[in-house]
Amino acid sequence: MAAADEPAATAPAAAEDAAAAWSLEERAARRDAAAAAADADASPLAEVSVVTAVGTLRVDNAALYMPVERGEQVTSANLAIAAARADLEAADPAVVVDVGFEERVGYVSGGALAGDPALGQLWYGTRPLSEANEAAVVDVMLVYGSGAAFAIEGGYTTVRLPSAVEDLYKATLYLGVKRGGEGRRWAEGRATRGAAPIKGEDGGDAGEEDEALLEQTLTPEQVARLEARRAEKLREAERQQQREDDAREDARRSKQLQERLAELRREKALLAEENARLSAEVAAVMDAPDADDKERLDPREAERRYADALSAILDAKRKAAQQKERSDRVAFELQARLDEKEFKAKKIADSFKAFKREIFLAAEHSRTGKKLSKKVIDEFEAQEALRDQELEKVRLKNINLRNALKKCEAKLRAKEQLAEGLHLIDFEQLKIENQALAEKIEDRKDEIEKLRKKHAANVRVATHARETLAFEEKLCEKRRGELKALDAKLAVERDRVAKLKKRREKKRMREASRSESKGFAANDMLVLDYEKRKVEITQTEARIQELKERYALLEADVAKNNVLIAARTVGE
Structure with a gap:
């Protein structure tokens, strides 16, 4: 028996797991929807709109189930759905019959869900109240979920928002x-399902069967499976009731369509x-003789003319209908945009008024520390309302005066066109001369532009x-510095050469005296020292010659730079 009950208990167990994963907001939404299901419906909605802001959101005519933590945060934006109810005292007002996230023909946008229309928009369709019947939407709610499978129930149709919107708000959202x-x-349906007995597998009462089983000695696992089976049977009965409700709704809609088709x-x-009838009248008119001449047209020619005239009339009517349709569409879009702007303006004005009232309530006297009384606040608000009314009147008066001013200016311009006794020919001559002068002015402007460009080019050069x-000049200064350094180095080298020459002369004289006193042909040390001195003298002379050549090159560079500097100075 336990093995047979395991497949039947799988679906209820999964449903119970999903219900266990629901957030507090989801549970509250289901509880409130079930509690208000039996209550009388509110008046239908006239429009719905998207509200996005940071912190806690307050919306009109709609329910919002959002975690408290999100309302306390000031770094992330939150989403809500607001609504406005229809004025039932008006003559056949338009009411909302469908709300979704796909754009359809005739639907109105309630605003972008994430600031960017490309990520998704809220769309709703409207219909006159006399045609809406029970299809009119009476309530909407937005629920922040946990991600598990969820349905609001209580008469609500649950729709999950697009994934792009959920990724932006980092939450699972249900409408x-x-x-x-x-x-x-x-x-x-819930009351009927709760009162009707649930049949067992053998056709008997499931409650009696369960009671009989409970009287036996059962393990806790068997009791749990038995409860799961009963829950599954209850859900199956609910699904059957839903199918029957859908079938009745389809039959009602089919009947409406059939009646519309017959009409x-x-x-x-x-x-x-x-x-x-009209074709017969036209044929009679075409066959009748003309009043001026009694000649009658050929029937084929008359039929051709009639066909051409009829096609022209049909084309004109089709064009007029298309133009009317475009005009109605544009007017509808403009009216929708106007309504949206007015709604947003009213909402902003109300929020600003509430904000000012909060400031009034929180204000304190600078000396006494007492807060403003409600009477004083009401007086301030009444004075502000009077000022707003006066401002509205002044604005209307200003608009009327500006329109009157435009009309007067137009009349004056019309009078001044042929004033001072000018004839039409003189006026045309003046127009031609004015055109010629205008062409000359354009030519002068082109020349001025060319001169301006030329001047700019000369300035750049x-x-x-x-x-x-x-x-x-900076390069010449650098070369002058290098030349001075080389001159100093050359002077040092010259002093060194002079000293070396003096030492050489001294050594030569010393060697000459020594040679006179004693020859060095037989002295090896003297010969080696002599060869060494000779080599050093040769190297010193080569070094002196190299420095002379470098000095000559530097003097040539200096002379060249001086010539360039003198030439540029003369050019300036």
């Missing part, structure tokens, strides 16, 4: 839409009769020349 009568039907067919028959001259 609940409740239509008129859905909550009552759900409550009635259209009757209208088509009436139009066909009217067309036949002169600037480049100045920069080049400055660079060359």
Whole structure:
């Protein structure tokens, strides 16, 4: 028996696991929806809109189930859905019949869900109240979920928001839409399912079977499987009830479509009769003789003319219908945008008024420390309302005065066009001369532009020349410094050469005296020293010659740079 019950207990166990993973907000949404299901429906919605802000959100005519932690944060944006209810006192007001995230023909945008319309928008369709019946939407709610499988129930249709929007807000979001009568039907179905006995597998009462089983000695696992089976049977009964409700809804819609089709067919028959009657009248008119001449047209020619005239009329009507459709679409879009702007403006004005009232309530006297009384705050608000009314009147008056001023200016311009006795020919001559002068002015402007460009080019060339001259001057200063350093080094080398010459002369004289006193042909040390001195003298002379050549090259560079500097100085 335990093995047979395991497959039946798998689905309830998964459902129980998903329910266990629901957040507090999801549980609260289901509880509130179930509690309000049997209550009378509120008035239908006229529009829905998206609200995004940081911190806690307060919306009108819609429920929001958002974690408290998100409302306390000031770094991440939050999403909510606001709604406005229809004025039932108006004549056949437009009400919302569908809310979703896909754009359809005739649907109105309620705003971007994530600031960027490309990531997703809220769309809703409207219909006159007389045509909406029970399809009108009466309540919407937005629930921040945990990610587990979730349905609001209580008459609400649950739709999950696009993944791109959820990624932006870093949360799982569900939109609940409740239509008129859905909550009552759900409550009635729930009551019916709760009162009806559940049949067992053998056709008997499942409750009696369960009681009999419970009277036996069962293990806790068997009791748990038995409860899971009962829960599965309850859910199956609910699904069956939902299927029956869907079938009744499909039948009702099919009946409405059939009635509409019959009405259209009757209208088509009436139009066909009217067309036949008008065709007969046109044929009679075309066959009648002309009042001026009694000649009658050829029937084929008359039929051709009639066909051409009819096609032209049909084309004109089609174009007029297309133009009317475009105009209606544009007017509808403009009206929708105007309504959206007015709604947002009213919402901003209300929030600003509430913000000012909060400031009034929190204000304290600088000396006494007492807060403002409610009477004083009401007086301030009344004075501000009067000032706003006066401002509105002044604005309207200003608009009227500006329109009157434009009309007066237009009249004056019309009077001044041919004033001072000018004839039309003189006026045309003045126009030609004015055109010629305008062409000359354009030519002068072109010349001025060319001169301006030429001047700019000359300025750029002169600037480049100045920069080049400055660079060359810096380079000459650097070369002068190098030349001075070389002169100093050359002077040192010259002193050294003079000293070496003196030492050489002294050594020569010393060697001459020694040679006179004693020859060194037989002295090896003297010969080696002599050869060594000779080699040193040769190297010193080569070094002196190299320094002379370098000095000559430096003097040539200095002379060349001096010539360049003198030439540029003369050029400036």
